[in-house]
Amino acid sequence: MSNFIVQNFAGSDGAKWFIGVVEDRNDPLQMGRLRVRIHGAHVDDKSLIPTSELPWAMPVMPLTGGGVSGVGSTVDVMIGACVVGFWLDWPDCQMPAIWGTFPQIEGTPGAPGTLHQQGNRINDVIQNGSVGGAGTIVPTGEGPQWLRIARGELAKGVAEWKGSSHNPEVLKYGKDLGFTTDDSEHPWCSAFVRWCLKNAGADVTGITGLAKSSLTAPGLEPITEPVLGCVAVYTRGGYSKSSIYGHVGFWLKREGGIDTIISGNTGDRVAVSTESVNKCCGYRWPRGFPKS
Structure with missing residues (x-):
């Protein structure tokens, strides 16, 4: 059962925010929803969690929009964009909402738009003022x-x-x-x-x-x-x-x-x-x- 029907005002029920990467914008309901791979909730490996199993995230539109169907602006967020949002149903984490995007941050080698790359770039810029200094350890072998x-x-x-x-x-x-x-x-x-x-x-x-x-x-x-x-x-x-x-x-x-x-x-x-x-x-x- 979803916790969307909160008991108190926003935040008092333990609202949690997140960052993530957009993977799908073809909303079958044409409401501007986006499938977002969310940092800390979904792994990068699409064989474990394919894009089709990600929950649809509801966009939070500006007050310049009409707030009703067919009136106002459209959602133009592109696939690969890094977004910030919050869970409407914490702790069930099945109803994400997004309210904005981060600018593209250059400087890390590899394919752009992956969850870890985008998240780590933002983390490095915020904490260190630079890109690429957070540390990497990638062991090899089968392990114990x-x-x-x-x-x-x-x-x-x-x-x-x-x-x-x-x-x-x-x-x-x-x-x-x-x-x-x-x-x-x-x-x-x-x-x-x-x-x-x-x-x-x-x-x-x-x-x-x-x-x-x-x-x-x-x-x-x-x-x-x-x-x-x-x-x-x-x-x-x-x-x-x-x-x-x-x-x-x-x-x-x-x-x-x-x-x-x-x-x-x-x-x-x-x-x-x-x-x-x-x-x-x-x-x-x-x-x-x-x-x-």
Whole structure:
């Protein structure tokens, strides 16, 4: 059920804004809506989230428009444009609205208009006054056994079943934590990490159903820089790093201040997603295992 019918005035219900890149402007309803790949919500990989599955974003028109059908200006935003907007239905995140565009920022090599390139350019300009200084780490190789296990679950397409039935492939992750047939729609990112580590022979003592439990688990040691397959813990949404709310997964790479991870309970499935380095609470590595 959408949260579009808010309980209070705008902002008091926790309105969240975003940036994204326009991928489709052919609105079948001819209302000027745009499909936008949103930074932090959708990955760049279109094989995982194709353009056709992105939600339509409603444009916020200027007061010089008539506000009724057929009266006023049209939406001229082009594919590849970087836009800024907010969620009408936070935290469901299925009803985005956009109110403006960022100018094209030159200076980063590669194809223009991708989510990470546009987002990282803006981030660099705002924070550093320049382009290209946010840092990149792109490891090679297969990584440790638990990462290969996680990738296997990703390839299987493990996802929740909505309704009264529950996917046993999801429930297996939390079996040791007391998950029941009614729990597959509860947060399970930490259970996924725990299951992968355990099946690789790592010590999972202290890893509970809370994402941030990995930060204090005795079987995991802190590391200062991420390595392929390490456990990466982030704070959730607009919460502070000291809050109990978070997300956890296995680290894959960093590009321009954005970490890419494999995690459970990302869009109700095992998926590849992105997190800002600024939201990272720490990286951990299973004790007794060589770092790949």
